[in-house]
Amino acid sequence: MPAIMQNFEFHNPTRVIFGAGQIAALARHVPAHARVLMLYGGGSIKANGTYDEVRAALAGLAHPLLEFAGIEPNPRYETLMRAVQLVQREQVDFLLAVGGGSVVDGTKFVAAAAVYDGDPWDILKTGGKVVQAALPFGAVLTLPATGSEMNSASVISRAATQEKRAFMSPHVYPRFSVLDPAKTLSLPLRQVGNGVVDAFIHTTEQYLTYPANAPVQDRFAEGLLQTLLELGAQVLARPDDVEVRANIMWSATMALNGLIGVGVPQDWATHCVGHELTALFGLDHAQTLAIVLPGILQVRRAAKRDKLLQYAERVWGLREGSEEQRIDAAIASTRAFFEQVGVPTRLSAYGLGAEAIEATVAALEAAGLTGLGERRDITPGDVRRALQLSL
């Protein structure tokens, strides 16, 4: 019997302020009398002018604008706990994330941990269940990829234990996010490609499962995938085209703001496995996804058969050949697209081999992640086979 659309709640209160020059709007959205802490990463926001624009927009705040710099890609618990201490010491009551998904994710954790009465690691250990409140915060996004600017999720790494864990809470939706595509023109193309792959795979995690009679969600997901395919090619051909960047930015936000996932089964096995690869070997998040997804689709081709055929036809226009051939072609095309936008899909491209697969499988087992995917039945053995297809 085919599945049906599940009951759901959808509530996304984040205000998106989109377009070139919109950083000036910050003054309307940051409370003028708040004690504001700006959080950012390694300094690229100073090189591309974002830092100065934010400071100028917030020149009218009643209190000095405080700063916390140095949030790294795959933001670290240890780093963020220093920000939590600063927040508490300076009685900060509004946070402003300025950067990419890592800075936004890190700010979400700081917002929740700063007012949490207990060991802040609980927040990650429970996936956010213990979060009862958080400081309000906004974001200025400079790297489209994760969707963190319009969702309630955050992924944090703990260096001491090589763990990478996610949490979600309705308390950590950004109050607002400023999305200025012009600020993404200075990104290295590696990060642009990563962002496109990340958004693409956020979409497939919510789409390439099994049919649930949810045609709106399906077509929105297919629309995002088709658009990202076009944009991936366009951004390589015209890296200075701000319109291409604008559409990448909006696609990435829409790919993970909850909308395409309402009422439908979700997979996320690729992300679970990818998190272990990043924790163990330091690969970029999108690189891990590009390695894992093609193999997962092959290993799960029976369970995902109906949606893979739909994907082949609607996203890739594959209508010729047998069903098996179309599925193979769709998976191969997916891999080729990731490579095209500069994200290698094979472990060997990152200097990794079979030993990395065993370490990843062992890490999943140690974390109890032994039943992944939309049916919670992807075993460590399935993951091994999937990764072996991307050696």
Next chain:
Amino acid sequence: MPAIMQNFEFHNPTRVIFGAGQIAALARHVPAHARVLMLYGGGSIKANGTYDEVRAALAGLAHPLLEFAGIEPNPRYETLMRAVQLVQREQVDFLLAVGGGSVVDGTKFVAAAAVYDGDPWDILKTGGKVVQAALPFGAVLTLPATGSEMNSASVISRAATQEKRAFMSPHVYPRFSVLDPAKTLSLPLRQVGNGVVDAFIHTTEQYLTYPANAPVQDRFAEGLLQTLLELGAQVLARPDDVEVRANIMWSATMALNGLIGVGVPQDWATHCVGHELTALFGLDHAQTLAIVLPGILQVRRAAKRDKLLQYAERVWGLREGSEEQRIDAAIASTRAFFEQVGVPTRLSAYGLGAEAIEATVAALEAAGLTGLGERRDITPGDVRRALQLSL
């Protein structure tokens, strides 16, 4: 030079609670100590059980649940002002709309007018600009069509002057909307067809304009249109299929919650003309839209050429023949679809003729609505020609 995506803000704080049986969730979302007024229409909610379910869900309120019945289709200012008086007299501080778009629209007006210090007609005269606050309210939707359950717009008619006017305000987003598709199974098929046509034309108003390099918005709109085409046929074939109703419901909500319209030009000429037809002749809202749209598309085929060709190909699969033939076929197919779902597209089907066209044109001129559409250049003469194509 092609247009580019415009800067925008998107903020939709309505919580959607979707699925069969969700009315029971009201207890979690209506403040227990509020003085609550339930507003509804002509009593169909009593016949289909919704009324009893709402009462049961809210049995634990601290104060008695008050009622205001009799909000009509195309809700009337005169009726709603009686509800405003009741709200003020009973110190109501939370409203609950239970019904279709007319009840939700009417409740929005009551919410704003009850706390407005001045002549409430100002709210409609200014399109909502004077609204500074509104009572909080939720909705239980029983008729999918208008999208009012997840947007900030409302259309109200004034019987005394035969006027039909809209207002919008960020203060009148529902706090929550319960969407239970099972509650729509008892609708007469005429209302189901109306709802499908209404959602379809809400989408075309935001899509059939001119290209703005907004591929996500385009594909989301196309996805809704394709889905509504499928659902229109399915609901006729399987009127008891709650899954079909669920997808109609979600399509209608997504068609007008602001998302597909961000950053792109919008038309709304069909709605403006349709409102006059309803005000003058009492036609259902969707009936007027079905009459007006095909003619508007013909009269504006040059200005809308690029998007009409895209619509022909992506929504109707029309790839053969000349460009002019494909446009003609797309418009004819659109008209045929409205007829198929039981909404006649010709004035004569409603007993109206050329004199109705002149009255409509005169009403538009009297209201100063002389430059309609995405370029504000559709004249009363254009409207006359458009309506003559639907005699």
